[in-house]
Amino acid sequence: MHLYIHIPFCRRRCTYCGFCSSAGLEHRLDAYVRAVCAELAALREDVRIQTGRLSSSLDLRPTIFLGGGTPSLLSPxxxxxxxxxxxxxVPLEQAEITLEANPGTLMGPVGRSPCATSLAYFRSLRTLGVNRLSLGVQSLHDPTLRILGRLHTAAEARQCVDDASRAGFQAINLDFIFGLPGQTCADWATTLDTVAAWDINHLSLYSLILEEHTALFAQVMRGEVDLPDHDTTAAMYELAMERLAGAGFVHYELSNWARASRGYLSPRWPSGEIEVPLPVCHHNVAYWLNVDYLGVGAGGHGHIYPERYANLTDLDAYLAAVQQGRRPVEVVTPLSPSDLAAETMFMGLRLVEGVRFAHFRCRCGVEMEAVYGEVLRELEGLGLLERTTDAVRLTNRGRMLGNQVFASFL
Ligand code: SF4
Incomplete structure (x- = not known):
């Protein structure tokens, strides 16, 4: 029901990035796509997957997510x-099909997309059935974009959003980072107000995580770049909650906001303008509900209980394994019932509505109270968790101390 496809190619490495991807290997994309197709064909024969079940009690669409790396380096x-x-x-006609796009691969002087313009590229994607775009914008401040090593400017990102909209995409997410070098709360407020006025229905906002072994980490260590302190970054998060609520966005996950708008047509209701459910990212909701999903491609991760697996990250090793008809898996981690219960809690608590008791029972085969009664009471006593009639969820204070809460379930 849920399929992640990793495209570990980038035109250039961003200075903050710790993801699995390589720059300058685009000439190998054809071979890579053939290998991904072969891996998908082999998975189809996997008996465990054929007998898999949708373990969520919630109404999730099937999903395909092309993530990266930079999936927009792929030709139509x-x-x-x-x-x-x-x-x-995965049944394509019912599926949410998301492609992550980097405006820098589609726009401006560095744009060498197989299509002449982002508009042509997005139109081709629509024809193929891609119905959701996730654009990595990250900042609207050009000097900051340069520090981050991004390929695009703010104006090019805006052009990309307009082109996606003109191409018929009604589900558009933008990724932004806050807590960036030199960023102030006033800068961040301006960014939030600007993008809230754009024709988008989803925002993913992440605070900068300074990864060791990245160029940005080295710059910060050498004192060449200053980052806002933790209090300022926390204030930026609160600012996002406040400003986006005012612009009609619903905060449904710690880092994600969605905005229902007239004209957004869900495939379940294809005939006309109607009030529709919140356009959440169904694929990511599947992760937060801790349901089973497949991951393919070099560095792809999957979770088919009772195990989690990670594919080979080395491109040559991945291609060789697939060519030889082997499963390209590097690590398989067995999961116990208590792992499943813990992950269902700390992933699910990322959702603002929390973890429903019925979902926990359905996924784990046991009542939440029986496993975590004592932990829940302790966290409630600290003011970090609260119960509703059918769920347990983080309080506002709990959201700010999420990691402390999540650790309680391990
Ligand atoms: S485009 Fe994304 S995956 Fe590629 S280097 Fe930049 S942040 Fe990392």
């Missing part, structure tokens, strides 16, 4: 080939 023909292969596992 390559995206089409992958979706064709994926259709053996």
């Amino acid at each position: 023909a390559q995206v089409g080939a992958i979706l064709q292969a994926a259709s053996a596992l």
Whole structure:
């Protein structure tokens, strides 16, 4: 029901990035796409997957998520080939199909997309069935974008959003980072107010995580770049909650906001303008509900209880394994019932509505109270958790101390 496809290619490494991806290997994309298609075909024969079940009690659509890396380096023909292969596992016509796009691969002087413009590229994606775009904008401040090593300018990001909209995308997410070098709360407020006026229905906002072994980490250590302190970053998060609520966005997960708007047509209701459910990212909601999903591609991760697996990250090793008909898996982690219960709690508590008792029972086969009664009472006593009639969720204070709460379930 849920399929993640990793595209570990980037045109250039961003200075803060710790993800699994390589720059300058785009000439190998064709071979990579053939391998991903072969891995998908092999998964179709996997008996465990054929007998898999949707373990959520919630109403989730099937999903395919092309993430990276930079999936927008794929040509429309390559995206089409992958979706064709994926259709053996996930029913495309009902699915939320998301592609992560980097405006820098589509716009401006560095743009060398197989399509002449982002508008043409997005139109091709729509024709192929991609119905959700996630654009990595990160900042609207050009000097900061340069420090981050991004390829685009703020104006090009804006052009990309407009083109996505003109191409017919009604589900558009933008990724932003806050707590950036030199950023103030006033800068961040301006960014929030600006993007809230754009034709988008989803925002993912993450505070900068300074990863060791990145160029930005080294710059900060050498004192060349200053980051806002923790209190300022926390204030930026609160500012996002306040400003986006005022702009009609619903905060549904710690880092995610969605805005229902007239004209957003869910495939479940294809005939006309109607009030529709909140356009959350169904694929990510599947992660937060801790349901089973497949991950393919080099560095892809999957979770089919009772195990979690990580594919080979090395591109050559991945291609060789697939060519030899082997499963390209590097690590398999067995999961116990208590792992499943803990993950269902700390992933689910990221959702603002919390973890429903019925969902926990459905996923873990046991009542939440029986496993965590004592922990829940302790966290409630600290003012970090609260119960509703059908769920347990973080309080506002708990949201600010999420990691402390999550650790209680481990
Ligand atoms: S485009 Fe994304 S995956 Fe690639 S280097 Fe930049 S942040 Fe990392």
